[in-house]
Amino acid sequence: MGQGSGFVFKIDKGMLSDTSYILTNNHVVEGADKIRVTFQDGRELEAKITGADPKSDIAILEIEDSEHLALPMGNSANLEVGEWVVAVGNPFGLSHTLTVGVVSAKGRSGLGINDYEDFIQTDAAINPGNSGGPLLNLDGEVVGINTAIFSRSGGYMGVGFAIPVNLAKNIADQLIDSGEVTRGYLGIVIQNMTPELAESFDIDEKKGILVAQVSEDSPAEKAGLKVGDLIVRYQGEKITEVADFRNRVALTPPGTASNLTVIRNGKRKVINVNIGTLEDGQVAASASTGTADELGLTVQTLTADLARQFDAKAGQGVVVTEVKPGSVAAMAGIRNGTVILQVNKMDVNSIADFQRAVKKRSGDKRVLLLVSDRGMSRYVVLSWR
Amino acid sequence: MSHRKLLFFLPFLLCFPLLSAPLHAVEDGGIANLRQTSKAFASVAREVSPSVVFIQVESVQKGIPFSPFQSPFGDDLLNVSLATVSPVFPINVSISRNAG
Known part of the structure; x- marks a missing residue:
C-alpha cells in the first residue's frame, strides 16, 4: 500500500455523470490495483487511471464527481527565482499539509529521475507523501507538481523538485484526450556546447546545442542536419541547454513544420524540418x-x-x-x-x-x-x- | 550638570524622538508586511485545499503468501512504520521520488 497526493485538474460535465480528473505523479499510482482518493471534507472515492506517462512521471486519475473546483493553472515560464511558493500535500499521510518556501532554481535537469526533466527547485518542505501534490504561487495557481527530493536522510533537506506545470499540463491534456502521450522526434544526438568545443570548432558562439549524431532516415537527416552543426535557435527561440531543447522538441506535435537555426562552418543557416513521432525505445539516434x-x-x-x-x-x-x-x-x-x-x-x-x-x-x-x-x-x- | 551643558545637549534630546520615529515606522511596516504575507498563505490554503486529494494505493502482491516484512496486523500498521523511513526508496539514495 502506498500513498501520495494529487489535485483536481479538470472537470468534465457529462450527460449522465460528471468526471473529475486528478493529476498526480505516475510513481504514486504505478502498478496499483485499487486507488482511493480522499478530499479534505472526508469524502472518499474510488479512482481509476485515465492514462500515465512514466517518461515525465505524470498520471491522470478519474473519479465520478464534480463537487470540487479544478485548481487554476499558472504559467511556470513566468516563475522567478526567489518567488514565494506553497506546497500542499500529504507528507507521511498527514493530509492537507501546507508548507512554504521560494523557487530556489529553475530548469534543473540531469538528475536521472525522469526521461524528460526541467525541474523547479524549491526549499518548501516536501517529504514522502507529497508526491503528485501541487506547488502553487501566491495567487493559488498551480505552477508545479511536487515530485522528488534530494535527501541523505529520506526526509526534507531543503531541496525539492517539482515538474513545471507547463510541461505537466501538456502531458495531462494528451492523457485525457487519448490516454497516451505522443512526442516529437528529430533523430539527433546532441550535447551542450562548451568553450573548449567552440575553440576546437573555431566558432565564436559559446552557447548552443552541438549535433553529435544524426540518425539514418530520421526527420533531421531528411532536413539536411549534419554532425557538427551548432543549433542556436528552435522555432525562433534561443536555445542554450540540451534538456530544454529536448523537452521543446518532445512537446512539439508530430507533423509540425519547425525550423532550426544552426551554425555550420561559421555561417548561420535556417533549416526547416518536419517533426516526426518518437516511437517507444527509439533514441535520437573495429583486429589488430x-x-x-x-x-x-x-x-x-x-x-x-x-x-x-x-x-x-x-x-x-x-x-x-x-x-x-x-x-x-x-x-x-x-x-x-x-x-x-x-x-x-x-x-x-x-x-x-x-x-x-x-x-x-x-x-x-x-x-x-x-x-x-x-x-x-x-x-x-x-x-x- | 551645568546650565551650559544642558543647553548644549537640549537640541539633541529634543530631536531624539523625531529621529527614532522612522525606525518605529519601519518596524511597524515590516510586521504589517509579514501579516500580509501570512494572510496570502492562509488564503492559498483556504482556496486550494478542498481540491487537493490524499491518494492511497493498494496493489495485490502475487505469489507471496506471507513474508516476514508483511504486517500480520494489516496494511495500516505497515503503512505507518514504513512511511517514517521513506517507503519506496532506500535511505541512502540521494535523489528520490517522494511518494508515500
Whole structure:
C-alpha cells in the first residue's frame, strides 16, 4: 500500500455523470490495483487511471464527481527565482499539509529521475507523501507538481523538485484526450556546447546545442542536419541547454513544420524540418591494435563482431580496447568499448587513420574526438602537456 | 550638570524622538508586511485545499503468501512504520521520488 497526493485538474460535465480528473505523479499510482482518493471534507472515492506517462512521471486519475473546483493553472515560464511558493500535500499521510518556501532554481535537469526533466527547485518542505501534490504561487495557481527530493536522510533537506506545470499540463491534456502521450522526434544526438568545443570548432558562439549524431532516415537527416552543426535557435527561440531543447522538441506535435537555426562552418543557416513521432525505445539516434601514448589509448579496428558487440557499424570508427589509468582519455571518461568515429573532424576507420590523425595534431597537444558509447555519440576534447 | 551643558545637549534630546520615529515606522511596516504575507498563505490554503486529494494505493502482491516484512496486523500498521523511513526508496539514495 502506498500513498501520495494529487489535485483536481479538470472537470468534465457529462450527460449522465460528471468526471473529475486528478493529476498526480505516475510513481504514486504505478502498478496499483485499487486507488482511493480522499478530499479534505472526508469524502472518499474510488479512482481509476485515465492514462500515465512514466517518461515525465505524470498520471491522470478519474473519479465520478464534480463537487470540487479544478485548481487554476499558472504559467511556470513566468516563475522567478526567489518567488514565494506553497506546497500542499500529504507528507507521511498527514493530509492537507501546507508548507512554504521560494523557487530556489529553475530548469534543473540531469538528475536521472525522469526521461524528460526541467525541474523547479524549491526549499518548501516536501517529504514522502507529497508526491503528485501541487506547488502553487501566491495567487493559488498551480505552477508545479511536487515530485522528488534530494535527501541523505529520506526526509526534507531543503531541496525539492517539482515538474513545471507547463510541461505537466501538456502531458495531462494528451492523457485525457487519448490516454497516451505522443512526442516529437528529430533523430539527433546532441550535447551542450562548451568553450573548449567552440575553440576546437573555431566558432565564436559559446552557447548552443552541438549535433553529435544524426540518425539514418530520421526527420533531421531528411532536413539536411549534419554532425557538427551548432543549433542556436528552435522555432525562433534561443536555445542554450540540451534538456530544454529536448523537452521543446518532445512537446512539439508530430507533423509540425519547425525550423532550426544552426551554425555550420561559421555561417548561420535556417533549416526547416518536419517533426516526426518518437516511437517507444527509439533514441535520437573495429583486429589488430594501435596505441596513442599521448592520450593513453589503445584502439582496434571495428570488425563485424566487435561492431555488433559495441552497437556500432563495422568499418566506421575504431574501438577502444585499453585506457591507461590517469591518462587524459581516462579523465575524459573514455573507457573500453568506446568507439572513436572522428579525430579532429576527420573520419577514422582504421588504426592507421586514427594514429595519423592524432599525430597530425600532436603539436597542438589537443585533439577533438567524436566518440560513441552504446550508440550515443558525443564530442570530447583531449588536451595534454 | 551645568546650565551650559544642558543647553548644549537640549537640541539633541529634543530631536531624539523625531529621529527614532522612522525606525518605529519601519518596524511597524515590516510586521504589517509579514501579516500580509501570512494572510496570502492562509488564503492559498483556504482556496486550494478542498481540491487537493490524499491518494492511497493498494496493489495485490502475487505469489507471496506471507513474508516476514508483511504486517500480520494489516496494511495500516505497515503503512505507518514504513512511511517514517521513506517507503519506496532506500535511505541512502540521494535523489528520490517522494511518494508515500
